[in-house]
Amino acid sequence: AQSVAQPEDQVNVAEGNPLTVKCTYSVSGNPYLFWYVQYPNRGLQFLLKYITGDNLVKGSYGFEAEFNKSQTSFHLKKPSALVSDSALYFCAVRDINAGNMLTFGGGTRLMVKP
Amino acid sequence: NAGVTQTPKFRVLKTGQSMTLLCAQDMNHEYMYWYRQDPGMGLRLIHYSVGEGTTAKGEVPDGYNVSRLKKQNFLLGLESAAPSQTSVYFCASSYAGQAEGNTIYFGEGSWLTVV
Numbered sequence: 001a002q003s004v005a006q007p008e009d010q011v012n013v014a015e016g017n018p019l020t021v022k023c024t025y026s027v028s029g030n031p032y033l034f035w036y037v038q039y040p041n042r043g044l045q046f047l048l049k050y051i052t053g054d055n056l057v058k059g060s061y062g063f064e065a066e067f068n069k070s071q072t073s074f075h076l077k078k079p080s081a082l083v084s085d086s087a088l089y090f091c092a093v094r095d096i097n098a099g100n101m102l103t104f105g106g107g108t109r110l111m112v113k114p
Numbered sequence: 115n116a117g118v119t120q121t122p123k124f125r126v127l128k129t130g131q132s133m134t135l136l137c138a139q140d141m142n143h144e145y146m147y148w149y150r151q152d153p154g155m156g157l158r159l160i161h162y163s164v165g166e167g168t169t170a171k172g173e174v175p176d177g178y179n180v181s182r183l184k185k186q187n188f189l190l191g192l193e194s195a196a197p198s199q200t201s202v203y204f205c206a207s208s209y210a211g212q213a214e215g216n217t218i219y220f221g222e223g224s225w226l227t228v229v
Contacts, residue, residue: 004156009154034217034218036220041223042222042223043118043204043220043221043222043223044157044204044206044220045220046217046218046219049217090156090157101159101162101172102159102218104156104157104158105156106154106155106156107154107156
């Protein structure tokens with residue numbers, strides 16, 4: 001069975017500093033990996049995904065994520081955080097051998113302080 | 115750019131009442147999904163559909179039923195609401211095709227409270 005872990009419930013960072021939101025996964029085959037962001041009282045918005053190819057994936061709003069197969073990780077990063085980045089972030093994995101179903105992590109709340 | 119639209123957005127039910135959440139997508143997606151979101155638990159899949167007229171159980175299907183009579187619509191029903199079904203419900207859709215790692219697109223959510 002596939003699973004995703006986001007070890008931090010909350011990440012605090014000062015505006016202008018780099019941010020990292022951690023994600024590790026477990027699948028039996030090759031993974032498809034996704035990051036979504038959720039603003040208060042809104043649905044999930046797609047940020048970026050890793051399917052194959054370059055391990056560094058660039059997405060919306062200046063976010064990027066690095067796929068590390070040996071460490072089974074897919075950490076979300078941004079070089080310079082903005083207060084408006086404050087939101088709930090979800091990592092998700094799809095095992096290509098397990099249908100089209102996404103499994104989500106528990107979410108990490110990112111708080112960017114001015 | 116409607117995307118995935120859910121109705122109603124908010125609803126309060128009494129225990130034992132029934133209701134239906136409606137989801138509509140205008141992207142011609144084959145797959146549709148219903149998730150529920152609870153604090154600290156991420157999103158959990160309730161039911162999903164891989165095409166018109168087909169449905170399947172997800173991770174937490176008990177207490178819910180679904181129907182996909184038209185490709186663009188996916189209905190989630192609660193036959194006899196329980197307080198444990200107080201949650202935020204998200205509908206989502208995607209193209210088929212496992213090889214492409216298709217992105218799943220979400221609606222804005224429906225906040226349901228069962229008292």
